[in-house]
Amino acid sequence: METLRDILDAVAQGVFPPPDGRTTVVAQASHRDAGVLAFTAHAVVFTDEDPRWVYDTLAAVPCDALAAPMNARFLAAFLDRTGRTSETIDAMLVGSPLPGEPALPLKEITDGDHPRIVYARRRRGDVRAWTTEGGVLVLGRGIAGRLEVSVEVDEGVRHRGLGRALVTAARQLAPEPLWAQVAPGNARSMRTFQAAGYRPVGSEALLIAG
Numbered sequence: 727m728e729t730l731r732d733i734l735d736a737v738a739q740g741v742f743p744p745p746d747g748r749t750t751v752v753a754q755a756s757h758r759d760a761g762v763l764a765f766t767a768h769a770v771v772f773t774d775e776d777p778r779w780v781y782d783t784l785a786a787v788p789c790d791a792l793a794a795p796m797n798a799r800f801l802a803a804f805l806d807r808t809g810r811t812s813e814t815i816d817a818m819l820v821g822s823p824l825p826g827e828p829a830l831p832l833k834e835i836t837d838g839d840h841p842r843i844v845y846a847r848r849r850r851g852d853v854r855a856w857t858t859e860g861g862v863l864v865l866g867r868g869i870a871g872r873l874e875v876s877v878e879v880d881e882g883v884r885h886r887g888l889g890r891a892l893v894t895a896a897r898q899l900a901p902e903p904l905w906a907q908v909a910p911g912n913a914r915s916m917r918t919f920q921a922a923g924y925r926p927v928g929s930e931a932l933l934i935a936g
Contacts, residue, residue: 730755730772731870733763737927738820738872738903743768749784749795751777755870758935760808762795763818765928769795772870773933775807783807801931810933816907817916819924821897823904828895832856832863842878849934850874856899859883863892865899869932874905889918897923907932 730752733743743750745767754760754774763770771780783803787794794800796815805812835843835855842862846853850866857863860883868874877892897904906924908915920926 728752729870730770731872733770734870734872734905735903737765738822738905742766742927743770747792749781751780759869760804760810760933760935761812761869762801762804762931763928764796764930767792771795771804773804773808779807796929796931805933808933810935812931812933814909815929815931817910817926818928818930819906819908819919819926821893821900821904821906821919821922821924823900823902824894824897824923826898828898830858830891830895832858832895835862846876856895858888858892861888861892863896863899865896865904868905869930872905873900873902874907875900876906889915890922893919893922893924 742765747767749769749771751771751773754772760773773780784794784800787797787800789797801812833856835857840855842864843853843855846855846864846866850868853864853866855862855864860880862878864876866874875893875896877889879889906919907930908919910916
Protein backbone atom coordinates (compact mmCIF):
# COMPACT_ATOMS: atom_id res chain seq x y z
CA MET A 727 0.00 0.00 0.00
CA GLU A 728 1.28 3.47 -0.90
CA THR A 729 2.20 5.60 2.08
CA LEU A 730 2.22 9.36 2.53
CA ARG A 731 6.02 9.33 2.38
CA ASP A 732 5.89 7.34 -0.87
CA ILE A 733 3.69 10.03 -2.39
CA LEU A 734 5.91 12.87 -1.20
CA ASP A 735 9.11 11.19 -2.36
CA ALA A 736 7.61 10.66 -5.82
CA VAL A 737 6.45 14.27 -6.04
CA ALA A 738 9.94 15.46 -5.11
CA GLN A 739 11.16 13.55 -8.17
CA GLY A 740 8.49 15.08 -10.39
CA VAL A 741 6.09 12.10 -10.33
CA PHE A 742 2.63 13.28 -9.26
CA PRO A 743 -0.59 11.47 -8.38
CA PRO A 744 -2.76 10.98 -11.47
CA PRO A 745 -4.83 14.08 -12.39
CA ASP A 746 -8.05 12.07 -12.26
CA GLY A 747 -10.12 14.28 -9.97
CA ARG A 748 -10.01 11.78 -7.14
CA THR A 749 -8.99 11.96 -3.49
CA THR A 750 -6.63 9.41 -1.96
CA VAL A 751 -6.85 8.73 1.77
CA VAL A 752 -3.73 7.42 3.50
CA ALA A 753 -2.80 6.87 7.13
CA GLN A 754 -0.96 9.48 9.15
CA ALA A 755 2.75 8.91 9.41
CA SER A 756 2.66 10.09 13.02
CA HIS A 757 0.17 11.33 15.59
CA ARG A 758 1.52 14.87 15.23
CA ASP A 759 0.41 15.54 11.66
CA ALA A 760 -2.86 15.09 9.78
CA GLY A 761 -4.09 17.16 6.87
CA VAL A 762 -4.73 17.59 3.18
CA LEU A 763 -2.35 17.89 0.23
CA ALA A 764 -3.68 19.18 -3.09
CA PHE A 765 -1.95 18.50 -6.39
CA THR A 766 -3.17 19.05 -9.94
CA ALA A 767 -6.65 17.43 -10.05
CA HIS A 768 -5.82 15.05 -7.20
CA ALA A 769 -5.89 15.43 -3.41
CA VAL A 770 -4.38 13.37 -0.61
CA VAL A 771 -5.98 13.32 2.84
CA PHE A 772 -3.70 11.88 5.52
CA THR A 773 -5.57 10.87 8.62
CA ASP A 774 -6.26 7.96 10.94
CA GLU A 775 -10.00 8.68 10.71
CA ASP A 776 -12.29 6.28 8.83
CA PRO A 777 -11.77 6.83 5.07
CA ARG A 778 -15.53 6.39 4.61
CA TRP A 779 -16.09 9.47 6.77
CA VAL A 780 -13.67 11.43 4.58
CA TYR A 781 -15.39 10.45 1.33
CA ASP A 782 -18.90 11.00 2.70
CA THR A 783 -17.98 14.42 4.06
CA LEU A 784 -16.33 15.46 0.81
CA ALA A 785 -19.40 14.38 -1.16
CA ALA A 786 -21.58 16.64 1.00
CA VAL A 787 -19.53 19.78 0.38
CA PRO A 788 -21.51 22.10 -1.96
CA CYS A 789 -18.78 22.89 -4.46
CA ASP A 790 -16.88 21.43 -7.40
CA ALA A 791 -15.48 18.03 -6.39
CA LEU A 792 -11.95 19.12 -7.31
CA ALA A 793 -12.14 21.96 -4.79
CA ALA A 794 -13.83 20.04 -1.96
CA PRO A 795 -10.71 18.78 -0.11
CA MET A 796 -9.49 22.36 0.41
CA ASN A 797 -12.94 23.85 0.86
CA ALA A 798 -13.46 25.65 4.17
CA ARG A 799 -16.48 23.47 5.02
CA PHE A 800 -14.54 20.23 4.68
CA LEU A 801 -11.55 21.57 6.58
CA ALA A 802 -13.81 22.82 9.39
CA ALA A 803 -15.49 19.41 9.61
CA PHE A 804 -12.06 17.74 9.61
CA LEU A 805 -10.88 19.99 12.44
CA ASP A 806 -14.03 19.33 14.47
CA ARG A 807 -13.76 15.58 13.88
CA THR A 808 -10.13 15.38 15.00
CA GLY A 809 -10.03 18.12 17.65
CA ARG A 810 -7.01 19.63 15.94
CA THR A 811 -6.04 23.19 15.01
CA SER A 812 -4.80 24.75 11.79
CA GLU A 813 -3.32 28.06 10.76
CA THR A 814 -3.48 28.46 6.98
CA ILE A 815 -3.32 26.76 3.59
CA ASP A 816 0.26 26.87 2.35
CA ALA A 817 1.89 26.42 -1.01
CA MET A 818 4.28 23.45 -1.08
CA LEU A 819 7.65 23.93 -2.75
CA VAL A 820 10.53 21.49 -3.07
CA GLY A 821 14.19 21.93 -3.95
CA SER A 822 16.80 19.31 -4.76
CA PRO A 823 20.12 19.21 -2.90
CA LEU A 824 22.94 21.39 -4.21
CA PRO A 825 26.67 20.58 -4.16
CA GLY A 826 29.26 22.77 -2.53
CA GLU A 827 29.45 24.77 0.66
CA PRO A 828 27.15 27.67 1.57
CA ALA A 829 28.53 31.08 0.61
CA LEU A 830 27.14 32.54 3.82
CA PRO A 831 29.08 32.26 7.08
CA LEU A 832 26.77 30.06 9.13
CA LYS A 833 27.12 29.18 12.81
CA GLU A 834 25.08 26.28 14.14
CA ILE A 835 22.97 26.99 17.20
CA THR A 836 23.73 24.46 19.91
CA ASP A 837 21.51 26.03 22.58
CA GLY A 838 18.38 23.89 22.63
CA ASP A 839 16.48 26.67 24.40
CA HIS A 840 16.97 29.14 21.56
CA PRO A 841 13.51 30.60 20.72
CA ARG A 842 13.72 29.61 17.06
CA ILE A 843 14.56 26.00 17.92
CA VAL A 844 11.83 25.83 20.57
CA TYR A 845 9.28 27.10 18.03
CA ALA A 846 10.45 24.71 15.30
CA ARG A 847 10.21 21.68 17.59
CA ARG A 848 6.46 22.21 17.88
CA ARG A 849 6.16 21.27 14.20
CA ARG A 850 9.24 19.19 13.40
CA GLY A 851 11.67 16.65 14.74
CA ASP A 852 15.48 16.46 14.49
CA VAL A 853 15.64 20.25 14.35
CA ARG A 854 18.92 21.97 13.50
CA ALA A 855 19.42 25.72 13.17
CA TRP A 856 22.13 28.11 12.01
CA THR A 857 22.60 31.84 12.36
CA THR A 858 24.26 34.40 10.16
CA GLU A 859 24.32 38.16 10.51
CA GLY A 860 20.69 39.22 10.21
CA GLY A 861 19.12 35.80 9.73
CA VAL A 862 18.33 32.29 10.97
CA LEU A 863 18.05 29.06 8.98
CA VAL A 864 16.20 26.01 10.35
CA LEU A 865 15.97 22.43 9.05
CA GLY A 866 13.83 19.70 10.55
CA ARG A 867 11.74 16.61 9.88
CA GLY A 868 8.10 17.51 9.24
CA ILE A 869 5.23 15.75 7.49
CA ALA A 870 5.99 12.02 7.07
CA GLY A 871 9.61 12.69 8.00
CA ARG A 872 10.33 14.86 5.00
CA LEU A 873 13.10 17.44 5.41
CA GLU A 874 11.66 20.97 5.73
CA VAL A 875 13.23 24.44 5.77
CA SER A 876 12.26 27.75 7.29
CA VAL A 877 14.17 31.01 7.50
CA GLU A 878 13.89 34.26 9.40
CA VAL A 879 15.39 37.56 8.24
CA ASP A 880 15.69 40.59 10.48
CA GLU A 881 13.58 43.55 9.41
CA GLY A 882 16.57 45.87 9.11
CA VAL A 883 18.35 43.74 6.49
CA ARG A 884 15.46 42.75 4.27
CA HIS A 885 15.42 43.41 0.51
CA ARG A 886 19.17 42.72 0.28
CA GLY A 887 19.08 39.10 -0.90
CA LEU A 888 19.73 37.48 2.47
CA GLY A 889 16.56 35.38 2.35
CA ARG A 890 17.51 33.96 -1.05
CA ALA A 891 21.04 33.27 0.18
CA LEU A 892 19.70 31.43 3.23
CA VAL A 893 17.28 29.18 1.33
CA THR A 894 20.02 28.47 -1.23
CA ALA A 895 22.40 27.53 1.60
CA ALA A 896 19.70 25.20 2.93
CA ARG A 897 19.83 23.20 -0.31
CA GLN A 898 23.59 22.84 0.14
CA LEU A 899 23.15 21.59 3.70
CA ALA A 900 20.38 19.14 2.75
CA PRO A 901 21.29 15.54 1.81
CA GLU A 902 17.87 14.99 0.17
CA PRO A 903 14.96 16.96 -1.35
CA LEU A 904 14.07 19.93 0.82
CA TRP A 905 10.49 21.10 1.34
CA ALA A 906 9.14 24.55 2.10
CA GLN A 907 5.67 25.68 3.12
CA VAL A 908 4.84 29.26 2.14
CA ALA A 909 1.59 31.18 2.55
CA PRO A 910 0.47 32.06 -1.01
CA GLY A 911 -0.20 35.64 0.04
CA ASN A 912 3.43 36.04 1.09
CA ALA A 913 4.54 37.01 -2.40
CA ARG A 914 7.98 38.11 -1.26
CA SER A 915 8.72 34.72 0.28
CA MET A 916 7.30 32.88 -2.74
CA ARG A 917 9.60 34.86 -5.05
CA THR A 918 12.55 34.20 -2.76
CA PHE A 919 12.13 30.42 -2.77
CA GLN A 920 11.47 30.25 -6.49
CA ALA A 921 14.50 32.41 -7.24
CA ALA A 922 16.56 29.91 -5.21
CA GLY A 923 15.33 27.03 -7.38
CA TYR A 924 12.45 25.64 -5.32
CA ARG A 925 9.53 24.37 -7.44
CA PRO A 926 5.86 24.83 -6.49
CA VAL A 927 4.23 21.38 -6.46
CA GLY A 928 0.91 21.80 -4.66
CA SER A 929 -0.77 23.12 -1.54
CA GLU A 930 -1.29 21.79 1.96
CA ALA A 931 -3.51 22.29 4.97
CA LEU A 932 -1.80 20.93 8.08
CA LEU A 933 -3.90 19.90 11.08
CA ILE A 934 -1.90 20.13 14.26
CA ALA A 935 -2.45 18.02 17.35
CA GLY A 936 -3.24 20.01 20.48
